[in-house]
Every structure is written in C-alpha cells, then in structure tokens.
Amino acid sequence: MYATMTAPVCSTSCVFTRLRSNTPFRFHFACACIWTWVEMELRERKADTLKEKLTNHYHKRNFQTDEKDASRYGQMFFWGMVFSLFFESQFFLVPKLYWGDTWSMVINTVLVWFTLFECTINWMGTYFGQNNFVTSEIKEEKFPGTAETPPGWINCPKCQVDAPPRSHHCRLCNRCVLKRDHHCFFTNSCVGFYNQRFFVMFCIYMVWGNLYSLFLQLSYTTQTIPILSWDGLAYIPMVGLAYMFMGYISLGELLLIVHSCFCFMCLCGGVFFLGWQLILACAGMTSYEAWKGIPWYQRTSLENVRSVFGSIWKIPFQLLFPFRVDQDGNGVEWIVRTKNVKYQ
Numbered sequence: 001m002y003a004t005m006t007a008p009v010c011s012t013s014c015v016f017t018r019l020r021s022n023t024p025f026r027f028h029f030a031c032a033c034i035w036t037w038v039e040m041e042l043r044e045r046k047a048d049t050l051k052e053k054l055t056n057h058y059h060k061r062n063f064q065t066d067e068k069d070a071s072r073y074g075q076m077f078f079w080g081m082v083f084s085l086f087f088e089s090q091f092f093l094v095p096k097l098y099w100g101d102t103w104s105m106v107i108n109t110v111l112v113w114f115t116l117f118e119c120t121i122n123w124m125g126t127y128f129g130q131n132n133f134v135t136s137e138i139k140e141e142k143f144p145g146t147a148e149t150p151p152g153w154i155n156c157p158k159c160q161v162d163a164p165p166r167s168h169h170c171r172l173c174n175r176c177v178l179k180r181d182h183h184c185f186f187t188n189s190c191v192g193f194y195n196q197r198f199f200v201m202f203c204i205y206m207v208w209g210n211l212y213s214l215f216l217q218l219s220y221t222t223q224t225i226p227i228l229s230w231d232g233l234a235y236i237p238m239v240g241l242a243y244m245f246m247g248y249i250s251l252g253e254l255l256l257i258v259h260s261c262f263c264f265m266c267l268c269g270g271v272f273f274l275g276w277q278l279i280l281a282c283a284g285m286t287s288y289e290a291w292k293g294i295p296w297y298q299r300t301s302l303e304n305v306r307s308v309f310g311s312i313w314k315i316p317f318q319l320l321f322p323f324r325v326d327q328d329g330n331g332v333e334w335i336v337r338t339k340n341v342k343y344q
C-alpha cells in the first residue's frame with residue numbers, strides 16, 4: 001500500500017531532478033527547440049528545401065537599412081554598453097573580485113565611476129558641442145551685403161546656404177558642417193571643427209573603458225575557465241553556448257563571455273577610430289581630404305594640432321574635463337597652400 005502511494009511522487013521528483021542536473025536531457029531539449037524553430041521557419045516561408053529557404057531569405061526581403069535608424073541604434077548601443085558595463089562592474093565584478101580588500105575596493109570603485117563620468121561627459125561634448133553647422137550669418141559676418149557666393153565657397157544645393165571651404169553637407173543632419181570629418185553613429189552627431197577634440201577624448205575613453213571592463217571580466221571568468229586550456233574554447237560565444245547546454249559553464253558565465261566579446265569588438269573599433277583621428281589631427285586633414293588626397297590645408301604639425309585642441313599645454317587637462325578652449329582659426333577661413341609649395 002505504502003509503495004503504490006509513493007510511486008507517482010518519486011517519478012515526479014525524478015523528472016525535476018533530470019531537468020535540473022541531467023546534461024543529456026538539457027542537450028536534447030536544446031536540440032528539440034532548435035529543430036522546432038527551423039521547422040517553423042521552413043513552414044512560414046513555404047519552403048521545402050534549404051535552397052528554397054535561402055532564396056526566400058536573401059532575395060525576397062528588403063535589407064536596406066535607413067541611415068537615420070542606424071544612427072539611432074548606434075546611440076542606443078553605446079548607452080546600452082556603457083550602463084550594462086557600469087552596473088556589471090560596480091555591483092558584481094568589483095565586489096566579487098575585491099571584497100575584503102578595502103584599498104582595492106575603493107580604487108576600483110573610483111575607477112568605475114571615473115570611467116562612467118568621462119564617457120558621459122565626452123559623449124555630451126561631441127553631441128552638444130556641435131555649433132558646427134553652417135548658417136547664413138557666417139557669410140553675412142565675413143562678407144556683409146554680398147549676394148553672390150564668395151570665391152572658394154560653394155552654394156550647397158541641398159540646404160541653400162553658402163558654405164566656406166572644407167565644409168560639407170551631411171545628409172543625416174541635413175545641414176552643412178564646418179570642416180566636416182564624418183557623422184558618428186554612436187553619438188548621432190557630425191564631427192566637425194568645434195567638436196573633433198571631444199570626439200578624440202571620447203575615443204580615448206572608449207578604449208580605456210573597454211580595456212578596464214575586459215580586465216575585470218576576464219579576472220573573474222578565468223578563475224573558473226582558464227583561457228589557455230580546452231575549456232578556453234568557451235570564450236568563443238557559439239562554443240560557450242554549446243558548453244552551457246552541456247552543463248560545463250553556467251548561464252551567468254556565458255553572459256559574461258558574450259559581454260566581453262562585445263567589449264573586445266568595441267575596443268578594436270575604439271583603437272581604430274582613435275588612431276585614425278590622431279593621424280588626421282596631426283596631418284591637418286579631414287577623413288574626406290585624406291580619402292581624396294587633398295593636401296591644400298595642411299600646415300605644420302603643431303599648428304594642425306592647435307587647430308583641433310587649442311593650446312598644447314591644455315591637452316592633458318582636456319583629458320579630465322572638456323572645457324572651452326581657443327582653437328587656432330575659426331573653421332571658416334583657411335590658408336590654402338599652393339601646389340608643390342610647402343607651407344612655411
């Protein structure tokens with residue numbers, strides 16, 4: 001009697017035990033989910049073969065993205081990364097790694113807040129410091145009462161203003177921008193004469209923030225998953241996903257690994273943009289001029305740098321706080337050097 005009553009209870013608890021800990025069960029469950037999804041996709045596209053499915057996927061869909069959407073998503077991606085890294089570092093990684101060591105806790109907490117502050121303030125500098133737009137007042141100030149387009153200037157066919165040399169029209173901002181370099185998707189703004197220095201600082205803190213986050217993430221994950229072993233394959237996200245389903249690593253560890261991969265991508269992007277911007281600042285060119293090979297506005301390296309950052313001795317202070325500086329020039333008038341004659 002006792003045996004017959006307890007039998008169903010035992011079998012139920014067995015199922016739950018299998019759900020929690022049995023690896024093959026989890027693996028089969030994952031396979032079943034993936035297969036169900038593939039079958040639903042095939043049915044939805046009314047395709048019987050893989051070839052038909054691929055044809056439907058790549059030839060019957062409109063993959064053209066709107067650039068304005070891309071700019072908005074870039075901005076959302078940036079803030080998503082900044083805040084997820086901030087909360088992860090401040091409330092999980094730093095306490096897990098340094099709890100009990102007062103000095104390490106204090107130093108790392110200060111570093112996390114400092115990084116958040118610098119990323120935010122330089123993003124704002126790039127976004128709000130963009131009084132780069134060409135207006136009709138600029139021409140009125142330089143050439144009062146003139147109706148014609150001044151020599152060297154162009155009349156923009158899109159926004160109908162007379163624009164000085166080195167300015168270009170941005171189709172996302174729908175305005176002409178003084179010494180336009182490029183439209184940054186992460187700040188959703190144009191980088192030009194007045195905000196290029198903020199953008200350079202922004203790149204510096206992109207690099208620093210991602211390096212520091214990677215250091216914290218890897219310090220934590222390598223305690224249980226060493227990189228230089230077969231377990232280290234888990235740092236490839238798809239392998240990590242398979243390892244999780246097989247029960248080798250936890251979901252939390254997988255999420256940290258995926259997050260650190262995003263960090264690594266942003267780090268590579270940051271290094272590329274920072275390097276490129278520093279080269280341009282020293283060479284006195286914009287991306288467009290470098291691309292087209294236009295050397296007419298280059299001056300000495302020191303003058304080129306002063307045109308972007310203002311006084312050289314103020315640059316280290318700009319690293320800490322983006323204050324107003326007097327850049328060389330006004331973004332409107334440029335000395336043009338003649339062909340094959342180096343500027344003295």
Ligand SMILES: [Zn+2]
Pocket residue numbers: 156157158159160161168169170174175176
């Ligand atoms: Zn324009």
Ligand SMILES: [Zn+2]
Pocket residue numbers: 170171172173174182183184189190191
């Ligand atoms: Zn723009």
